[in-house]
Amino acid sequence: MRTRLAIKFDALLERSFPERRLFLRSDTDTRFIRLRPITQLIGFTGSALVVAWAIVATAILLMDSIGSGNFREQAKRDQKTYENRLNVLSSERDTRATEASASQQRFNLALEQISVMQSQLLSSETARRELETGIEVIQANLRKALKERDSARQDTETLQQANDAAPAANGALAEAGTSVGDTLGFLSAALADTAQERDQISSDAVGALMQADDLALQIKLMRDQNEQIFRQLEDAMTVSVKPLDKMFRAAGMNTDTIINQVRRGYSGQGGPLTPLSFSTQGEEPGADEQRANRILGQLDRLNLYRIAASKAPFANPVHNAVRYTSGFGYRRDPKTGGRRLHKGSDFAGPVGTPIYSTADGVVVHAGWGSGYGRLIKIKHAFGIETRYAHLSKIRVSVGQRVSRGDRIGDMGNSGRSTGTHLHYEVRVDGAAVNPMIYIKAANDVF
Template sequence: MHTRLTMRIHALLERVFPERRLFLRSDTETRFIRLKSETQLVAWTGSIIVVAWTIVATAILLMDSIGAGNFRAQAQRDQMTYEQRLSALSGERDIRAAEALAAQERFNSALQQISIMQSELLATEEKRRELETGMEVVQSTLRDTMKAREAARQQVAALSAEVDENTDVALNDDTAGTVDLLANALAETAAQRDQIATDAASAIDYASEMQLELRLLQERNDQIFRQLEEAMLVSVEPLDKMFRDAGMNPDNLIAQVKRGYSGMGGPLMPIQFSTRGGEPDPDALRANAILTAMDRINLYRIAAEKAPFSIPVLANFRFTSGFGPRWGRMHKGTDFAGPIGTPIHSTADGVVTHAGWSSGYGRLIKIRHEFGIETRYAHLNAMDVTVGQRVSRGERIGAMGNSGRSTGPHLHYEIHVGGKPVNPMTYIRAGRDVF
């Protein structure tokens, strides 16, 4: 059975691949090689496999070439997009800086207006107190005069009655003198009364004018206070949101900054008004609230310089990899790709704790900041700082490179809070709306 099947297969192969002979001729003899059907089948199958493999390999190479071209084109488009976006961000940053300068000018103008208002309020308060004192003196004098006039009238009435009872008795010189004296005193009292009434009317008119002036001044102060309060609200809310978006508690942050900046004095000191045992002045309370908000903005500014809200690459770049799992491993930072030698800047004030080679990181710089924050800058081509050096926000610390485990020139940027890595884009996005 096996033999018959083999013979049938051989006969079928003979039809497709008949037996052939390959003659090899030399000067002295002629030889031939017999090519069986099975040999031809193996050769044909091998040729088909080789041709198919060649076609597939060529197709793969063509697809890779086309894909690489598309990738380069897409990379160029992405680079153009990022450059346009960076230009827009730079323009927006310039606008924010101009707005900050304008706000600072408005702030200085507001401080001057507050100083002027304080002087005017104190002068008005003194005038009001002098007026009240004068009114009290006038009223006391008027009361005394009225009492003296009433007593004089009673004396005149008594003398008149006594004169009427003794009409038959001639008035002696003393009685006549007394009557003249009383008449003169009564006339003087009446004149004093008229003068006091005139002075009182003038004082009342002056008090009315002072009250009107004081009311207008209070309305003006209220308008200025409202503008300042709105400006403080607009200025504080973005800063407060920036720190909250970065996962930082603004109240704890302010308290920590205050511990390092606890000196007293200056234009932001609260205003002290004497209440003379009465209720606090509402204007003083509003002014102190504004000064408190200004002090909070100043503390926020100090904290923002010490926290990494800036971006480490200010030249043209593109994001190539973000924070999170990548190829089965945790990517602890954000990658910024650019040419070798691109300047790298510190994202906050701090102290350099490491500047050297670190296995897969290559040339690595570590900077310790306030609030338990550390930033890392890896794969550098050059380092411009040394361990122990104090750096400022925006200061150049090195240049972009390709050292360590790296597939191309880029910056690997990390932020660690309390020793644990966090997403750097959280801080960059939080500070983008403010700086």
């Protein structure tokens, strides 16, 4: 049965692959190799498989090459876009810093104007009170003079009636007539002096009232100016405080806790300002005093925000143009290819690029770190720590206090690294957080 099937199969193959002979001739002999149909089929099949594999492999390589080229072009475009964005953000940051400085200068000038206006207001109020007291004294003297004048008139009329009623009195009364006439002359002169003094007092009172009206107008104008200054200061404080409050909240920091901590721990500067009190008679503060105290409270809060901002890592560790090569989060490890958590942000640039501290703090580590290479750790307030890794040179020492913007090292390629870059970390209470949260939060302020 097998023989018949083999014969039929060979017959079918003979149609497509007839038996062939391959002759091998030498100088002394001639031989041949018989190529049966089954042998030709195996050879053809093997050749077809090799050709198909070559075609598929070539196609895969071509597609991978094309895809890699597109990816590189896309990466270059993304890099260019990111660099342009960084330049724009840097320009905006410088503009915001200039505007903040100008606003602070305007605020200081307005505060000086408030002090001058308040001193003038106090002087005007004192002069007005003294003028009111003088007017009251003049009015009291005028009333007293009028009463004396009326009393003298009554005495004169009484004496005149008595003189008219007794024209033929005895000799003693006739002799007294001369004395009465002298008395009447004296009283008339006294009344004339009193009337003149009354007219003078009345004129002085009218002048005092006019001066009081002028002072009232000046006080009203000063109050209007104070109102305008208060509004400008309140607007300036709103514009200055709100961006800082938004910056801290965007970074995930509780503003009340931060302010209270700075107020408790900061000595020498940043303490609460003494509220204003314009009253010297134990009176309750007025509306202006309350508004001034509110502005001083906001100024104190702005100062505390400024201190807190200098202690938190809101600045960029690299000021030069760099390439942002890797962000915070899970990524493919550049060494092993496995998926691992990247606990910071990478900024690539030339060797020796200056690295700056992003906040005020104390250096707690400055040396070699496993995997980090040359590493700097800086301890900041609020439980924050920043790390600067893979450096080529360290410019600080352990225990040294640094301020924001101080140069602490140079970019390098030390440790577990594939190229020159800065690995920048931010840790809060020991847990790594995304550094870009702080950098982005400060874009609209610094």
